[in-house]
Amino acid sequence: MSTISISHLTKTYGPFVAVDDLCLEIPTGSVFGLLGPNGAGKTSTFKCMLGLANATSGEIRYDNMKLAPATFERIAYVPERSVLYDHLTVAEHFEMQRRAFANFDSARAGRLVGEFGVDPRKRARALSKGMKTATMVAMAFARTPDFLILDEPTSGLDPVNQRAVLNLIINEATRGCTIVFSSHQIGQVERAAERIAILQNGKLAVEGAVDDLKADRKIVEGILPVEDFPVDGYASDKRIARIDKQGRILRLTVVADPDAIASELGGAGAQGVRIVDLNLEDIFIGAVAPAASTADLVETAK
Amino acid sequence: MAYVEWLRVKKCLTILAIVLAAIFLIAVVVRISVNGAMSGMTDWQQEVGGDAIVSTTRLPDGSTRTTYTDRKDGSTVTVTDRGYDGKHIHIVDRHDRHRSTFKMAHVGPLLVERGAKNGEYDIDTNNTLDIGFVFSIVSIIGLIVATSLAAPLGRENERLEIAWAKPIDRTLYALHLYGVDAVGIAASLAMSAIVALLCMALFQLPHLILTPGGVWRIVLSLVLGLAWYAMYAGLTSWMKRGIGAVIGLAWPVGLVVPGLALAPLQGSSVGSAFHWIFQVIAAVDPLGYLHLTEVGEHGNIGLYGLDDVTKFAILAAMIVVYAGIGLIEWRRVEA
Numbered sequence: 265m266s267t268i269s270i271s272h273l274t275k276t277y278g279p280f281v282a283v284d285d286l287c288l289e290i291p292t293g294s295v296f297g298l299l300g301p302n303g304a305g306k307t308s309t310f311k312c313m314l315g316l317a318n319a320t321s322g323e324i325r326y327d328n329m330k331l332a333p334a335t336f337e338r339i340a341y342v343p344e345r346s347v348l349y350d351h352l353t354v355a356e357h358f359e360m361q362r363r364a365f366a367n368f369d370s371a372r373a374g375r376l377v378g379e380f381g382v383d384p385r386k387r388a389r390a391l392s393k394g395m396k397t398a399t400m401v402a403m404a405f406a407r408t409p410d411f412l413i414l415d416e417p418t419s420g421l422d423p424v425n426q427r428a429v430l431n432l433i434i435n436e437a438t439r440g441c442t443i444v445f446s447s448h449q450i451g452q453v454e455r456a457a458e459r460i461a462i463l464q465n466g467k468l469a470v471e472g473a474v475d476d477l478k479a480d481r482k483i484v485e486g487i488l489p490v491e492d493f494p495v496d497g498y499a500s501d502k503r504i505a506r507i508d509k510q511g512r513i514l515r516l517t518v519v520a521d522p523d524a525i526a527s528e529l530g531g532a533g534a535q536g537v538r539i540v541d542l543n544l545e546d547i548f549i550g551a552v553a554p555a556a557s558t559a560d561l562v563e564t565a566k
Numbered sequence: 567m568a569y570v571e572w573l574r575v576k577k578c579l580t581i582l583a584i585v586l587a588a589i590f591l592i593a594v595v596v597r598i599s600v601n602g603a604m605s606g607m608t609d610w611q612q613e614v615g616g617d618a619i620v621s622t623t624r625l626p627d628g629s630t631r632t633t634y635t636d637r638k639d640g641s642t643v644t645v646t647d648r649g650y651d652g653k654h655i656h657i658v659d660r661h662d663r664h665r666s667t668f669k670m671a672h673v674g675p676l677l678v679e680r681g682a683k684n685g686e687y688d689i690d691t692n693n694t695l696d697i698g699f700v701f702s703i704v705s706i707i708g709l710i711v712a713t714s715l716a717a718p719l720g721r722e723n724e725r726l727e728i729a730w731a732k733p734i735d736r737t738l739y740a741l742h743l744y745g746v747d748a749v750g751i752a753a754s755l756a757m758s759a760i761v762a763l764l765c766m767a768l769f770q771l772p773h774l775i776l777t778p779g780g781v782w783r784i785v786l787s788l789v790l791g792l793a794w795y796a797m798y799a800g801l802t803s804w805m806k807r808g809i810g811a812v813i814g815l816a817w818p819v820g821l822v823v824p825g826l827a828l829a830p831l832q833g834s835s836v837g838s839a840f841h842w843i844f845q846v847i848a849a850v851d852p853l854g855y856l857h858l859t860e861v862g863e864h865g866n867i868g869l870y871g872l873d874d875v876t877k878f879a880i881l882a883a884m885i886v887v888y889a890g891i892g893l894i895e896w897r898r899v900e901a
Contacts, residue, residue, distance in 0.1 A: 348728075
């Protein structure tokens with residue numbers, strides 16, 4: 265059963281297609297990472313999910329219900345930029361939330377900002393970027409919502425507080441909260457998310473459970489005998505999804521039969537050939553960055 | 567739901583209260599500084615009374631009449647004290663000793679009637695003042711407060727992620743904001759009227775009345791402020807930036823257009839065209855209906871010499887249309 269269902273979501277701004285026929289099913293109580301390069305459509309997706317932007321087409325459902333004002337009692341959102349009222353203090357923001365939401369816990373919000381080192385008496389205009397993010401995170405998590413939508417929730421935070429936010433996310437998921445979050449910190453997503461989707465130019469490039477995605481592919485890497493060693497032959501190999509070459513170092517992303525490919529590479533004279541697991545960064549780069557985009561480091565063969 | 571707007575209103579009213587308190591303090595200082603002149607009448611009475619025959623009688627209507635007669639020159643002062651209705655003072659002073667003092671006694675707008683003929687003076691204190699007229703005057707403050715509270719929806723556009731992520735229908739939320747600001751504008755009028763009356767009372771307690779025309783003036787002062795506020799909402803609710811410029815420009819434009827509409831431009835066809843354009847624009851400009859004349863008088867500042875009921879109808883229509891436009895535009899905005 266999926267709690268959040270995104271069906272054929274498309275969002276255009278004039279001729280620009282920000283989100284293109286996106287379909288996602290986000291299971292109940294899961295942590296779902298939405299990844300993509302800048303401009304991939306993550307924030308547009310979030311805005312459409314919350315009705316902050318009107319979807320050009322498609323539908324979003326929460327527990328099989330369309331978004332309605334009452335749904336916001338169950339949804340908490342942390343936007344990517346500060347939307348705090350500059351002239352209000354942090355405490356006044358909490359009061360605003362308390363009046364708006366039945367389940368807002370002011371005491372918890374106070375504790376959270378205390379842990380982040382934010383003085384609740386300060387006005388928002390006096391807060392650093394990280395403190396503003398921390399305040400918005402506290403405002404969201406103090407509501408113990410059913411759905412948390414977090415757009416770059418660690419932006420501007422120091423590593424200690426980034427870790428604290430990740431722990432909050434994991435704890436909320438343990439409670440049964442369904443969490444969708446985006447981050448450019450791939451390591452954070454890898455740590456917290458069970459499932460991910462990677463957007464590229466508004467389209468869904470990759471989607472699935474993190475463990476499954478890692479298991480699907482392997483990296484075979486080795487040191488070639490000479491720098492101009494021909495690798496064109498690998499380009500037509502269906503087992504190889506991507507070839508990255510930097511000097512004598514060759515990295516092959518393989519979708520099948522990694523052992524055989526490693527043997528072949530060793531037989532061709534490569535040294536130190538080994539098979540390594542993919543990490544999320546490899547998956548991300550493989551999904552969104554054509555090899556040519558890293559041409560200063562990588563010689564493209566496919 | 568409208569907590570932030572309520573804070574804005576509170577802050578605005580706090581600033582207004584400080585300004586009004588300062589005005590009142592200035593009035594107190596002025597009152598103290600003219601105290602000598604203001605007490606001229608008392609001095610005169612004492613001067614006459616010191617060597618005078620004083621007789622006091624109670625009239626059938628309950629008022630008290632005191633007569634001071636100067637034995638030396640026959641001057642008399644007759645004071646009929648009607649309580650809250652004020653005093654009628656009749657002075658017969660053939661020597662005209664205290665003319666200058668009387669003049670000084672007229673500080674403030676309340677001692678408005680005095681006749682001088684052959685050394686006879688009639689002074690009526692505490693003339694009637696229609697509360698509606700006070701509200702007509704303080705409607706300017708209502709407009710200023712409406713300006714400072716203006717564009718509640720446009721101001722939210724920078725943070726729709728907060729405003730629209732609340733469990734309330736957007737239309738209802740916008741109406742909450744409108745409502746809170748309307749209360750703020752009404753409160754500012756009431757505060758200003760009270761301080762205006764207090765300032766008057768420092769010089770002389772006015773005899774307040776409220777006529778049906780005065781009631782309309784009170785209503786007009788409120789709807790004028792609300793129409794001005796609604797106009798801003800209609801102009802700015804779709805904007806994400808540049809709201810301050812609109813708010814700043816609206817005042818000079820709003821004042822100049824009615825002035826241009828009054829200008830005699832009909833001498834040529836081009837002038838007539840401009841005259842017509844300005845007339846049309848002025849008709850939808852709430853400032854064109856500003857009314858500062860006394861109750862019962864049709865104003866000339868409001869361009870059309872309309873009666874108060876018609877002005878009310880026009881301003882009320884402006885509130886509905888402008889606020890409605892603002893609401894519709896705002897619902898189309900995207901974060």
